[in-house]
Amino acid sequence: MSDRTLTLQVNGRPYTLEVPSGQTLLETLRESLELVGVRDSCGIGMCGTCTVLVDGRAISSCLTLTAQVENKHITTIEGLSQDGQLHPVQQAYIDHGAFQCAYCTPGFILSTVALLGENANPDDAAIREYLAGNLCRCGSYVNILNAVRACRTIDD
Amino acid sequence: MKIEGSFTLEAPIRTVWDYLLNIEEMSQCIPGVSALETIDTKSYRGELQIKVGPIKAAFGGTVTLLELEPPHRLVAEIVADDRRNASQVKATFTSILKSLADGTEVTYTIDANVRGRLAQFGQAVAQSTAKKMAAAFGSCMQEKIDAGETA
Amino acid sequence: MSFELLQPDSLPGALKALAQHGDEAKVLAGGTAIVLMLQQKLIAPTVLVSVGRIPDLAYIRSEPDGIHVGPLTTLRDMERSLVIQTHFPLLAQASGEVGNIRVRNQATLGGNLAEADYASDPPTALLALGTQVTATSLRGERTIPLEDFLIGFYTTDLEPDELITDVFIPASAPGSRTTYLKYRSRSSEDRPCACVAAIAAFEAETCTDLRVAVGAASEVPQRLPAVENLARGQALTDELIGEIAAGYADNIDTLEDIRGSAWYRTQMIRIHVVRALEELRNGRR
Numbered sequence: 001m002s003d004r005t006l007t008l009q010v011n012g013r014p015y016t017l018e019v020p021s022g023q024t025l026l027e028t029l030r031e032s033l034e035l036v037g038v039r040d041s042c043g044i045g046m047c048g049t050c051t052v053l054v055d056g057r058a059i060s061s062c063l064t065l066t067a068q069v070e071n072k073h074i075t076t077i078e079g080l081s082q083d084g085q086l087h088p089v090q091q092a093y094i095d096h097g098a099f100q101c102a103y104c105t106p107g108f109i110l111s112t113v114a115l116l117g118e119n120a121n122p123d124d125a126a127i128r129e130y131l132a133g134n135l136c137r138c139g140s141y142v143n144i145l146n147a148v149r150a151c152r153t154i155d156d
Numbered sequence: 157m158k159i160e161g162s163f164t165l166e167a168p169i170r171t172v173w174d175y176l177l178n179i180e181e182m183s184q185c186i187p188g189v190s191a192l193e194t195i196d197t198k199s200y201r202g203e204l205q206i207k208v209g210p211i212k213a214a215f216g217g218t219v220t221l222l223e224l225e226p227p228h229r230l231v232a233e234i235v236a237d238d239r240r241n242a243s244q245v246k247a248t249f250t251s252i253l254k255s256l257a258d259g260t261e262v263t264y265t266i267d268a269n270v271r272g273r274l275a276q277f278g279q280a281v282a283q284s285t286a287k288k289m290a291a292a293f294g295s296c297m298q299e300k301i302d303a304g305e306t307a
Numbered sequence: 308m309s310f311e312l313l314q315p316d317s318l319p320g321a322l323k324a325l326a327q328h329g330d331e332a333k334v335l336a337g338g339t340a341i342v343l344m345l346q347q348k349l350i351a352p353t354v355l356v357s358v359g360r361i362p363d364l365a366y367i368r369s370e371p372d373g374i375h376v377g378p379l380t381t382l383r384d385m386e387r388s389l390v391i392q393t394h395f396p397l398l399a400q401a402s403g404e405v406g407n408i409r410v411r412n413q414a415t416l417g418g419n420l421a422e423a424d425y426a427s428d429p430p431t432a433l434l435a436l437g438t439q440v441t442a443t444s445l446r447g448e449r450t451i452p453l454e455d456f457l458i459g460f461y462t463t464d465l466e467p468d469e470l471i472t473d474v475f476i477p478a479s480a481p482g483s484r485t486t487y488l489k490y491r492s493r494s495s496e497d498r499p500c501a502c503v504a505a506i507a508a509f510e511a512e513t514c515t516d517l518r519v520a521v522g523a524a525s526e527v528p529q530r531l532p533a534v535e536n537l538a539r540g541q542a543l544t545d546e547l548i549g550e551i552a553a554g555y556a557d558n559i560d561t562l563e564d565i566r567g568s569a570w571y572r573t574q575m576i577r578i579h580v581v582r583a584l585e586e587l588r589n590g591r592r
Contacts, residue, residue: 002311002312004312021310021311021312021355022309022310022312022345024342024346043346044343045339045343045406045407045409045410046406046407046496048407048409051409057383057412058408058409058412059409059412059413060339060409060410060413062342062346063338063339063342063343063410063413064338064342064413065312065335065338065342065357067312067314067357068335068338068357068359111408111409114408129408130408132407132408132495132496133406133407133408133409133410133496134407208460208461208462209422209423209459209460209461209462210333210344210349210350210352210461211344211349211350211461212350240351241348241349242348273347273348273349274349276347277349278564278565279562279563279564279565280425280460280562280563280564281460281461283562283563284459284460284526284562285460
């Protein structure tokens with residue numbers, strides 16, 4: 001009902017927007033900013049396709065009101081590449097064929113970036129635990145695991 | 157979903173039956189019921205408000221008595237909807253009365269089909285809400301019966 | 308979703324808003340529960356009071372007699388806190404069992420307790436630990452033991468104008484052993500079908516204190532002091548463990564939902580209380 005004007009920091013750029021108070025971050029990113037790498041699927045925070053990073057932490061944008069993240073740094077899949085170069089995690093997913101339909105891929109890649117931000121050398125158990133909340137219905141899990149292993153600073 | 161339970165009243169079976177069939181009196185004992193109207197001898201219209209934590213439901217609908225076997229068994233059909241939560245309930249209510257040495261046991265079975273938003277709320281909450289309502293209903297009925305006897 | 312969103316930047320501001328709007332207002336903390344209920348249109352508040360801008364409500368503060376945890380502390384921060392991992396490992400464990408990492412990054416301790424979902428991990432661990440909740444309103448402040456705070460399905464003792472402002476977890480006796488067991492009947496990220504939090508103190512083989520909380524199996528997590536006391540001054544033999552487990556299984560009025568029938572939950576309570584107590588007796592954490 002009541003729209004409010006707020007400023008979002010998305011992928012390093014400020015955006016000033018009119019947002020209905022009940023709008024989710026998922027809706028704002030897709031509809032107002034056309035960042036369609038953020039995807040809607042389960043709508044209850046379980047599948048991970050709407051994952052974005054807020055101040056470096058992975059969250060479900062479907063369970064977040066846009067007003068909650070005003071002035072925080074939001075990263076979507078569109079914000080990972082720099083100067084035309086893919087992020088190393090993006091490149092690793094390509095190198096390992098870590099997707100089929102790729103609907104889940106942006107969420108997986110962002111979760112991986114958050115994981116590596118917390119722990120540069122996660123063991124397999126840590127990777128599995130961290131990515132357990134991202135679902136891939138094509139079943140590319142083995143290749144996803146291989147891609148994440150390749151991103152560790154000490155690769156085995 | 158199926159909801160079952162029972163309570164015991166300290167009164168002879170015939171008295172309990174008569175009180176149960178006095179719909180206007182009886183409905184005052186169901187927590188949250190209001191605006192009861194008689195449509196005909198077998199059907200009634202009314203509203204029922206239920207609150208579970210932050211979630212409020214307000215059902216409006218009809219109750220129709222389908223089978224009456226005095227003083228042992230009654231079957232009623234309940235059809236109601238809640239516009240705010242876009243939900244519908246269709247339920248069959250069966251109650252069986254049994255004479256005990258010192259009173260009457262009332263068992264009830266509600267076979268409910270819930271559709272719409274409230275459906276996701278699930279069995280656990282519905283069962284427990286029904287149990288609490290039945291307990292409140294039972295003690296209210298007992299009071300009415302006791303008051304009736306002394307009056 | 309049509310509501311007015313208020314984002315007060317001070318505690319008094321938030322309390323004033325709650326006092327003014329009463330039952331028509333709901334509190335927004337992390338949002339994982341309330342945004343879901345709004346999306347599904349299960350609730351329709353006219354006012355949503357976001358507490359995210361109130362400073363100093365996210366903390367984990369260690370004191371000689373226990374820890375104070377701020378209501379806006381995320382479950383992820385509790386799971387990863389060294390203080391909690393060291394002194395309250397079962398709480399770190401239970402916090403780390405909730406949903407997935409994204410949910411734990413957003414969900415807060417205060418929100419978790421205020422939601423009072425019966426199928427949630429932290430309340431059971433917190434109940435075993437003897438947690439106290441401080442609620443504040445313009446009328447003043449009061450401290451409520453968790454067993455009195457949790458009343459029923461999604462229902463707490465909080466008044467509409469009250470906000471949780473502190474959660475205190477008393478220190479357990481030195482040398483206490485603790486465990487948290489979560490039993491899932493469906494997928495790995497699911498809520499518990501039943502869960503057991505247990506704390507025991509021993510002198511040599513003798514159990515000097517036992518606390519067991521069972522959750523997700525009934526409307527609110529439960530401790531049964533009369534059953535716990537069977538262990539006091541005794542060695543935890545297989546027989547005694549069986550007796551305590553039966554005490555919990557027989558005295559909890561289990562519920563039925565998609566995660567299991569009432570009968571099944573009773574069996575799962577018995578089995579998991581046995582496992583928890585064996586683990587404590589055998590000295591593993």
